[in-house]
Amino acid sequence: MEKDKRSLILKILLLPAALLLLLSIRFYADNREFSRFTEKMFRDEITGNTLNLHYTLSDPKACGIESYPVTLGSASPKALAQGVSALKHYREALASIPCKNLSRQNRLTYEILASYLEIQEQGKDFLLYAEPLGPTIGTQAQLPVLLAEYTFRNVSDIKEYMTLLSQMDEYYASILQFEKAKSDAGLFMSDSSADHIISQCQAFIDADENFLLPIFEEKIKAVPGLSHTQREELTAQHEAIVKNHVIPAYSLLIEGLSGLKGTGKNPGGLANLPEGRRYYEYLVKDSTGCFDSISALEQRIQKQLASDYEELQALLKTHPEAPELAASGGQRPDPAAILADLQKKMAADFPAPPAVSCEVKYVHKSLEDFLSPAFYLTPPMDNLTSNVIYINNLSGYTPLELYTTLAHEGYPGHLYQTICSGSAPSNKVRNILNFGGYVEGWATYVEMYSYGLADADPAAADLYRLNRSIILGVSSALDIAVNYHGFTREQVADCLSKIGFSSSAAADSLYDALIESPANYLKYYVGYLCFSDLRDAVQKARGKDFNLKDFHREILEIGPAPFSVLEKHLLAD
Numbered sequence: 001m002e003k004d005k006r007s008l009i010l011k012i013l014l015l016p017a018a019l020l021l022l023l024s025i026r027f028y029a030d031n032r033e034f035s036r037f038t039e040k041m042f043r044d045e046i047t048g049n050t051l052n053l054h055y056t057l058s059d060p061k062a063c064g065i066e067s068y069p070v071t072l073g074s075a076s077p078k079a080l081a082q083g084v085s086a087l088k089h090y091r092e093a094l095a096s097i098p099c100k101n102l103s104r105q106n107r108l109t110y111e112i113l114a115s116y117l118e119i120q121e122q123g124k125d126f127l128l129y130a131e132p133l134g135p136t137i138g139t140q141a142q143l144p145v146l147l148a149e150y151t152f153r154n155v156s157d158i159k160e161y162m163t164l165l166s167q168m169d170e171y172y173a174s175i176l177q178f179e180k181a182k183s184d185a186g187l188f189m190s191d192s193s194a195d196h197i198i199s200q201c202q203a204f205i206d207a208d209e210n211f212l213l214p215i216f217e218e219k220i221k222a223v224p225g226l227s228h229t230q231r232e233e234l235t236a237q238h239e240a241i242v243k244n245h246v247i248p249a250y251s252l253l254i255e256g257l258s259g260l261k262g263t264g265k266n267p268g269g270l271a272n273l274p275e276g277r278r279y280y281e282y283l284v285k286d287s288t289g290c291f292d293s294i295s296a297l298e299q300r301i302q303k304q305l306a307s308d309y310e311e312l313q314a315l316l317k318t319h320p321e322a323p324e325l326a327a328s329g330g331q332r333p334d335p336a337a338i339l340a341d342l343q344k345k346m347a348a349d350f351p352a353p354p355a356v357s358c359e360v361k362y363v364h365k366s367l368e369d370f371l372s373p374a375f376y377l378t379p380p381m382d383n384l385t386s387n388v389i390y391i392n393n394l395s396g397y398t399p400l401e402l403y404t405t406l407a408h409e410g411y412p413g414h415l416y417q418t419i420c421s422g423s424a425p426s427n428k429v430r431n432i433l434n435f436g437g438y439v440e441g442w443a444t445y446v447e448m449y450s451y452g453l454a455d456a457d458p459a460a461a462d463l464y465r466l467n468r469s470i471i472l473g474v475s476s477a478l479d480i481a482v483n484y485h486g487f488t489r490e491q492v493a494d495c496l497s498k499i500g501f502s503s504s505a506a507a508d509s510l511y512d513a514l515i516e517s518p519a520n521y522l523k524y525y526v527g528y529l530c531f532s533d534l535r536d537a538v539q540k541a542r543g544k545d546f547n548l549k550d551f552h553r554e555i556l557e558i559g560p561a562p563f564s565v566l567e568k569h570l571l572a573d
Contacts, residue, residue: 026101030097030098030101030102031101031102031103031106033097034097034102034106034109034110035106035427037093037094037097038109038113038427038428038429039429041090041429041432042428042429042431042432043064043065044086045432046065046432047065047068047069048071048073049071049072049073050068050069050070050071050072050160050163050164051072051146051147051150051164052432053065053068054150054151054157054160055146055378055380056380056381056431056432057380057381057382058151058153058379058380058382058383059382059383062382063382063428070160070163070164071164071167072164072167072168072170072171073171074171074174075132075139075171075174075175075177075178076174076177076178077127077128077177077178077181079174080127080178081127084124084127087117087120087121087124090117091117091118091121094110094113094114094117097110099111099114105425105426105427106427108558108565108569109426109427109429109430111565111568112430112433112561112562112565113429113430113433115561115562115564115565116433116435116562119282119285119286119562120286122282122285122286123279123282123283123286125275126275126278126279126282128178128181128182128185128187129187129270129273129275129276129279131182131189131516132175132178133175133179133189133197133253133257134193134197134516134517135193135196135197135200135512135516136513136516136517137516137517137520138197138516139175140172140197140200140201140204140250140253141200143168144204144211144212144246145371147161147164147165147212148211148212148215148364149377150164152219152220152222152223154223154224154225155223155225155226158220158223158234162234162237162238162241165212165238165241165242165245165246166241166244166245167245168245168246168249169245169246169248169249169252171249172249172250172252172253173252175253176252176253176256176257179256179257179260180256180260183260183263183264186263186265186274187264187273188260188263188264189264190264190266190267190515191261191262191264191267192267192512193264193512193515193516194257194258194260194261194264195261196512197253197257198253198254198257198258201250201251201253201254202250202254204250205247205250205251205254210242210246210247211364212238212242212246213238213239213242214364215364216235216238217231217235220234220235267489268482268486268487268488268489268515269482269483269484269486269487269514269515269518270283270483270484270515270518271482271483271484271485271486272486276483277484280294280483280484280518280519281294281484283518283519284297284519284522284526286519287436287437287519287520287522287523288436288437288441288519288522288523288526288527288530288563289435289436289437289438289441289527289530289561289562289563290437290526290527290530290562290563291562291563291564294480294484297480297522297526298477298480300526300529300533301473301476301477301480301525301526301529302477304469304473304529305470305473305474305477308466308469308470308473309470311462311466312463312466312467312470315459315462315463315466316463318459319459319463321459322457322459322460322462322463323463325457325459325460325463326400326460326463326464332397332398332399332402333399333402333403335360335389335391335402335406336360338402338403338406339358339360339389339406339410339411341453341455342403342406342407342410342411342412342450342453343411345453346411346412346450346453348549349449349548349549349552350412350416350549350552351420351549351552351553351556353411353416353419353420354384354419354420354423356384356385356386356387356419357385357386357387358387358388358389358410358415359386359387359388359389360388360389360390360391361388361389361390361391362390362391362392362393363390363391363392363393365393368392368393368394369394371390371392372392373391373392373394373395373397373405374389374390374391374392374395374405374406374408374409375389375390375409376388376389376390376409376410376413376414376415376418377389377390378414378418379418381422381428381431384418384419384422384423387415387418387419389406389409389410389415399456400451400454400456400460400461400464401464403450403453403454403456404447404450404451404454404464404468405447407446407447407449407450407453408443408444408446408447408450409443412446412449412450412552413442413443413446413447414439414443416446417439417442417443417556420556420557421556421557421558421559421560422559424556424557424559426559430559430560433560435560435561435562436523436527437522437523437526437527437530437562437563438527438560438561438562438563438566439527439560440523440524440527441523441524441526441527441528441529441530441531442527442531442555443524444472444524444525444527444528445527445528445531445532447468448465448468448469448528451464451465472521472524472525472528473525474496474499475510475514475521475525476521476522476525476526478492478495478496478510478514479514479518479519479520479521479522480522481495482511482514482515482518483514483515483518483519489507489508489511492507492510492511492514493507493508493511496510530563531555534563534566534567534570535548535551537567537571538551538570538571539551541571551570554569554570555570558570
């Protein structure tokens with residue numbers, strides 16, 4: 001009997017150890033399975049489009065990617081259907097892995113990935129509502145610029161670039177297949193939009209010298225190992241590809257869009273389409289990373305507009321000289337000096353960034369009409385040390401505008417966020433996910449902060465800040481009004497006139513932008529508001545223990561994600 005008792009006690013003592021061993025085995029197995037899944041997803045997605053691969057990885061071989069097809073991909077309905085099938089596979093594979101058994105870092109990636117895939121799932125019913133073409137940020141406007149900026153690290157990059165360039169006519173043919181499907185479904189663009197795109201394509205064809213040609217000649221001079229003869233041969237090959245594939249691609253678009261004109265019946269926003277409101281609800285979630293209802297977003301925007309307007313009125317009452325001070329010019333300071341000043345002054349509220357280089361360049365003269373006033377060219381995830389910010393000389397920035405623009409693009413904006421988040425431990429699958437609300441919201445949030453750092457009259461700086469916030473807020477409110485409530489061009493002009501914007505040309509320009517890129521303004525403004533609200537909520541929850549620098553550090557360490565994930569991790573008990 002005593003022996004049986006000892007045996008029973010021994011079994012009881014051994015049980016926890018056996019259970020721990022079993023849990024340990026399960027832990028490692030599930031984490032290994034998750035790593036295999038995310039690795040395959042990353043490889044499959046990144047190798048499906050060589051342009052994405054090139055801009056994401058400087059050395060694919062170091063990530064185990066030895067060979068891949070050189071391709072721009074396809075925009076055909078068939079290719080989109082294959083994407084939906086892949087999405088279903090990813091969701092099923094992810095659901096089969098128990099999140100509770102994953103490491104802390106893997107759980108974070110799991111939550112972000114699950115949220116991302118769920119939102120993409122909501123968009124699968126609206127494939128034909130998307131619009132790849134558009135006068136400002138459409139594929140036909142952006143693709144040549146992305147190819148012009150294609151980095152030549154070696155001769156292999158040059159060959160890949162020219163292969164991609166030679167596929168432009170084939171790729172644009174797939175876009176026309178998509179546009180034909182939209183037309184058949186009654187979802188084709190308005191004649192006005194088609195005319196704008198056709199005019200832009202014609203201007204691209206009629207240019208005295210295509211901008212790709214001089215940029216290519218400049219870039220290959222810096223590629224090591226090329227003789228003068230080789231450069232001449234490559235230049236001739238490049239010119240032939242532009243003539244035989246790039247220009248014909250734009251002729252193809254002109255012909256295809258001209259043939260489809262008249263089939264688009266909607267001259268307004270998404271609200272006028274059969275499922276337009278539902279599509280817009282999805283688009284806002286996907287663009288902003290905020291899952292609040294449209295009604296809740298409208299209320300938040302109106303609240304901020306009212307607050308900003310009240311603050312602006314008080315400012316003008318106490319500082320009537322502010323508009324004159326804000327309008328005054330002055331010599332535009334050196335961009336490198338501004339970035340250095342920003343890094344020094346932001347140190348009180350933001351953690352020190354990793355040491356990297358940053359070069360400020362000016363947009364090539366032949367590209368000035370096509371590019372934004374300023375932009376940060378995101379470096380590959382495996383080489384964050386060399387960073388570039390471009391300034392467009394056509395921008396005409398005042399000194400204060402240049403200062404806050406470089407805060408948005410550089411420190412503590414896009415560049416800073418990219419290198420800080422990219423240096424934190426993270427699963428590389430996250431580099432193929434797009435969270436525009438986090439990225440642009442952060443840059444807008446710190447842009448607003450930077451007005452307080454500038455060496456400018458405080459009242460003038462506040463006036464600029466409030467004006468910037470109000471313009472973004474009004475544009476966002478009208479984005480919802482046009483694309484969710486169906487406001488017409490005339491209604492938008494009337495709304496703007498009531499708040500002092502009487503220019504009909506400006507009203508038309510904004511209306512065109514809102515129907516071309518629905519939810520685009522919300523990506524910046526709602527993202528900014530979400531960061532502001534999250535900061536206030538964390539400060540309230542932590543009380544006297546709240547530290548702004550720590551808050552910013554946690555935001556950056558989590559990295560791009562939906563705001564629901566950020567809230568969960570920052571407001572956890």
